[in-house]
Amino acid sequence: MNMALVVNEIFYSIQGESTYAGLPCIFVRLTGCNLRCTYCDTRYAFDQGRPMTLEQIEHQLRLHRCSLVEITGGEPLLQEETPELVRRLLDCGYRVLLETNGSLDISQVDSRCIRIMDLKCPSSGEVEQNDLENLHRLTPADEIKFVLGDRHDYEWAREIIRRVGPALRGTTILLSAIANKLDHATLARWILEDSLEVRLQAQLHKIIWDPNTRGV
Numbered sequence: 001m002n003m004a005l006v007v008n009e010i011f012y013s014i015q016g017e018s019t020y021a022g023l024p025c026i027f028v029r030l031t032g033c034n035l036r037c038t039y040c041d042t043r044y045a046f047d048q049g050r051p052m053t054l055e056q057i058e059h060q061l062r063l064h065r066c067s068l069v070e071i072t073g074g075e076p077l078l079q080e081e082t083p084e085l086v087r088r089l090l091d092c093g094y095r096v097l098l099e100t101n102g103s104l105d106i107s108q109v110d111s112r113c114i115r116i117m118d119l120k121c122p123s124s125g126e127v128e129q130n131d132l133e134n135l136h137r138l139t140p141a142d143e144i145k146f147v148l149g150d151r152h153d154y155e156w157a158r159e160i161i162r163r164v165g166p167a168l169r170g171t172t173i174l175l176s177a178i179a180n181k182l183d184h185a186t187l188a189r190w191i192l193e194d195s196l197e198v199r200l201q202a203q204l205h206k207i208i209w210d211p212n213t214r215g216v
């Protein structure tokens with residue numbers, strides 16, 4: 001049998017996160033996750049999905065006139081075939097983003113792919129799962145994201161940024177707020193008070209559409 005991945009959903013929308021926010025993008029959401037973040041907005045991807053071959057996924061992508069693809073989940077690096085999917089899409093000419101939780105080795109992914117890597121903060125309940133070696137595996141084209149729930153998370157992120165920031169050689173650092181837990185104005189104030197050289201990121205799709213809408 002051809003290689004297959006378990007896919008939760010494929011949809012075409014406006015990229016809502018990272019520095020690519022605002023661009024039309026096709027999303028491939030893979031099934032399964034090794035973490036259980038307290039705030040996860042995508043719990044339906046933990047176990048709902050169906051197997052699709054790489055050819056079937058590529059066929060679905062070709063239905064849209066769009067060259068930007070994001071592989072997300074769940075946790076996309078949990079599935080063995082994900083690096084092959086990424087490579088195939090890059091070879092087909094797609095610009096590929098991979099959204100990953102930072103607990104698994106990101107070097108298994110083709111370095112032409114833009115990796116958007118969370119560092120899980122204390123209030124996620126999964127801070128022990130971060131593979132901090134990943135910080136040395138990032139390229140300047142990749143992005144690091146901290147999703148913050150409170151002041152303690154912010155100070156934890158600030159400490160890591162101050163410690164490893166200079167070694168990152170320009171990798172974008174994103175600070176985002178857990179929806180309905182921390183408001184953007186508070187986060188903006190903290191960033192400005194500390195003159196932190198980071199990018200505040202809002203989840204654009206939750207502003208455009210109702211925050212509970214699926215498949216956008």
Ligand SMILES: C[S@@+](CC[C@H](N)C(=O)[O-])C[C@H]1O[C@@H](n2cnc3c(N)ncnc32)[C@H](O)[C@@H]1O
Pocket residue numbers: 033039040041042072073074075076099100101102117118145147176177178179203
């Ligand atoms: C659903 S996860 C999938 C990829 C991967 N499992 C990860 O955690 O990066 C995609 C992104 O959404 C973020 N996210 C999930 N729930 C959120 C929420 N309630 N508010 C803000 N960001 C959230 C995650 O932190 C992650 O950056």
Ligand SMILES: Nc1nc2[nH]cc(C(=O)O)c2c(=O)[nH]1
Pocket residue numbers: 013014015016017042072073099205216
């Ligand atoms: N529009 C939109 N942009 C996104 N960027 C990252 C997402 C994700 O769930 O990983 C996401 C998502 O679910 N929707």
Ligand code: SF4
Pocket residue numbers: 033034035036037040041042043073074075101
């Ligand atoms: S790692 Fe990502 S998909 Fe998994 S529980 Fe956390 S936010 Fe949700």
Ligand SMILES: [Mg+2]
Pocket residue numbers: 041042
């Ligand atoms: Mg999402």
